[in-house]
Amino acid sequence: MPAAGSGVRLGAGIPKAFVELGDRTMLERSVAGLLASGVVDDVVAVVPDDRVDEAESLLSPLRVGRHVVVVTTGGAERTDSVRNGLAALTTAHDAATGAAVYDVLLVHDAARCLTPAGSIRRVVEAVRAGEAAVVPVLPVVDTVKQVDAAGHVVGTPDRAALRAVQTPQGFAPDVLLAAYDAAGDVATDDAGLVERLGRRVATVQGAALAFKITTADDRALAEFHLRSRPT
Ligand code: C5P
Numbered sequence: 001m002p003a004a005g006s007g008v009r010l011g012a013g014i015p016k017a018f019v020e021l022g023d024r025t026m027l028e029r030s031v032a033g034l035l036a037s038g039v040v041d042d043v044v045a046v047v048p049d050d051r052v053d054e055a056e057s058l059l060s061p062l063r064v065g066r067h068v069v070v071v072t073t074g075g076a077e078r079t080d081s082v083r084n085g086l087a088a089l090t091t092a093h094d095a096a097t098g099a100a101v102y103d104v105l106l107v108h109d110a111a112r113c114l115t116p117a118g119s120i121r122r123v124v125e126a127v128r129a130g131e132a133a134v135v136p137v138l139p140v141v142d143t144v145k146q147v148d149a150a151g152h153v154v155g156t157p158d159r160a161a162l163r164a165v166q167t168p169q170g171f172a173p174d175v176l177l178a179a180y181d182a183a184g185d186v187a188t189d190d191a192g193l194v195e196r197l198g199r200r201v202a203t204v205q206g207a208a209l210a211f212k213i214t215t216a217d218d219r220a221l222a223e224f225h226l227r228s229r230p231t
Contacts, residue, residue, distance in 0.1 A: 086105075
């Protein structure tokens with residue numbers, strides 16, 4: 001779970017994942033949501049360097065049963081943070097078991113902290129059914145234009161063929177690790193790195209509640225949802 005973003009666009013003055021929605025931080029809500037889905041065993045939370053102790057204490061109540069919850073530090077770009085998370089996962093797992101036990105790896109933005117369990121389960125089920133990479137998507141409601149550097153429109157892709165992509169994105173572990181091994185530069189999502197390997201990426205239905213909290217308006221919308229349906 002990449003949770004090491006600065007949150008500049010949210011404007012709360014602290015890293016986004018540590019902003020509280022209701023009585024809990026986005027980080028706690030996101031990790032709890034994954035564990036409550038019933039299809040996630042262990043979580044690696046990737047947080048800013050100076051927030052490790054805080055993350056440890058926020059997440060320690062979630063370390064129940066067999067769940068392993070590891071905290072590690074992020075990097076300058078989301079890609080760096082996910083890469084650190086994958087490294088920490090491998091270390092934690094080798095220490096605990098000495099063997100590779102995961103059949104699915106998910107990468108999930110802490111900023112999508114209201115993601116419903118159904119979305120998480122659909123992604124995991126599709127990977128378990130044999131897909132190497134799976135992304136949850138929604139239809140695009142606005143017409144999308146491609147523009148040049150000067151802002152002039154150069155094309156209008158057929159909206160019916162476009163999808164907005166969410167997380168968690170799910171992968172066969174060897175495919176995600178190979179994609180990150182090969183990744184030279186930054187990508188805005190993890191499946192994009194898998195596409196560069198020439199591998200197929202499947203889609204499943206996403207969820208409106210899995211929206212990414214980026215701006216103050218998004219935060220207000222999330223608080224509205226929590227007031228209507230406390231979780
Ligand atoms: O910036 P953006 O909203 O696209 O970030 C998506 C997710 O990636 C957020 O959960 C954020 O905390 C995380 N991130 C990260 N490390 C970065 C940048 C973003 O873990 N350097």
